[in-house]
Amino acid sequence: MEDGEPKRTRRDATTRARRALLIETAIACFVEQGIARTGMRDIAKKAGVSVGNLYNHFPGRDDLIAEIARIETADLADVVTQVARCADAHDAIDSFVESYFLYCADPISAVLTVEITSEALRNPAIDALFSGSRALLVDTLATLITGCGWRETQAPAQAALILDTIEGSALRVGLTGEKPGKRDTKALISFVRRALALEGN
Amino acid sequence: MEDGEPKRTRRDATTRARRALLIETAIACFVEQGIARTGMRDIAKKAGVSVGNLYNHFPGRDDLIAEIARIETADLADVVTQVARCADAHDAIDSFVESYFLYCADPISAVLTVEITSEALRNPAIDALFSGSRALLVDTLATLITGCGWRETQAPAQAALILDTIEGSALRVGLTGEKPGKRDTKALISFVRRALALEGN
DNA sequence: CGCCGGTGAACGTTCGTTCGTTCATTTAAA
DNA sequence: TTTAAATGAACGAACGAACGTTCACCGGCG
Helix, strand or coil, X not given: CCCCCCCCCHHHHHHHHHHHHHHHHHHHHHHHHCCCCCCHHHHHHHHCCCHHHHHHHCXXXXXXXXXXXXXXXXXXXXXXXXXXXXXXXXXXXXXXXXXXXHHHHCHHHHHHHHHHHHHHCCCHHHHHHHHHHHHHHHHHHHHHHHCCCCCCXXXXXXXXXXXXXXXXXXXXXXXXXXXXXXXXXXXXXXXXXXXXXXXXX | CCCCCCCCCHHHHHHHHHHXXXXXXXXXXXXXXXXXXXXHHHHHHHHCCCHHHHHHHCCCHHHHHHXXXXXXXXHHHHHHHHHHCCCCHHHHHHHHHHHHHXXXXXXXXXXXXXXXHHHHCCCHHHHHHHHHHHHHHHHHHHHHHHXXXXXXXXXXXXXXXXXXXXXXXXXXXXXCCCCCCHHHHHHHHHHXXXXXXXXXX
């Protein structure tokens, strides 16, 4: 999408590494202090870099935030597409629920979700990213639901409600800072099965 | 909890009114711009009041935010306790789901929820308020569920999942800025009924 | 008069961002 | 191969604006 010439010089390699370090450090700061309470100096200091250099790698603060949002949604898309291919429709739904739940319930993801959602309310670019992710999730899950006998006209609405359950549950678990337990996951899967009237497996 | 003597003077009445205006204005600012992007000057200017006067009514910015969080949780407690008294257990659950959903899906509530949740991550006082609210919700709903034949040991977990569904769904609807439609409410109630295996009514 | 709600300038701090500069690496000419 | 020019990563002081908060000072009720 960007370089026509990858430029395999040593300089370019260290630059990429530095940029990755800065993003990772920014995420750590955002999770620890919150986006609003994190300044450019905080990120630079934690990364062991000057403020000026930080601006050599990112045009501005908002661009840095947007980049992180972009990475997060890309990670999510990976999780979704990997789950999509599964033989039995029932198993596929279970797998989807579990994967998406575990992804969202990760404390880092959970905190970032809240922080970035707050950001998305006033940033159209980030909001668009989230809408795209949501649409992908609904489509994927709705297809699986349709494969279980639900009518195509109702599947998207049911998929949306299931996603609401997963996300709400994941936030509740993830924001406590603890890793999600197997008990949480099992209860969630059973709950969704019943809601879809699939309990007979 | 505070005054032993209500002080019914005219002066005191205007002071209370002014304080209420300031809180209302602060909420409006927080919803429009976000808590992080709202300064004390913004609130004062919008309320047609000086910054100094704002500090006559509230010790500081954090106290103002905490006060709003306190009001929000008190409103929620009202909604919950009013629903608690209902003859039939099945009807009571439907009523609970509908009431809590409509409350959370209100755009102002939805935005405030996200904003204050972000705040609660680093503010123990606000976090405690939220935990208390959550406990009340789980207890209330779990009691209703128990009345429908669920075992007491499993009811709280099911209640938690239902609350997750309601809150997740409400956020999704409320953050778009639109009022929740009857279709949303009905689909949600059906979803919960199936998840509780009460579909036969 | 005394009290207190109300004012807005001013304080010190921190914010995002810019700037001139240094210097190692890369590229191209000799 | 040696050398000179070009590049851009890295720096940290400095900028103006905005932040939360304070303060000395009014002016109208009680």
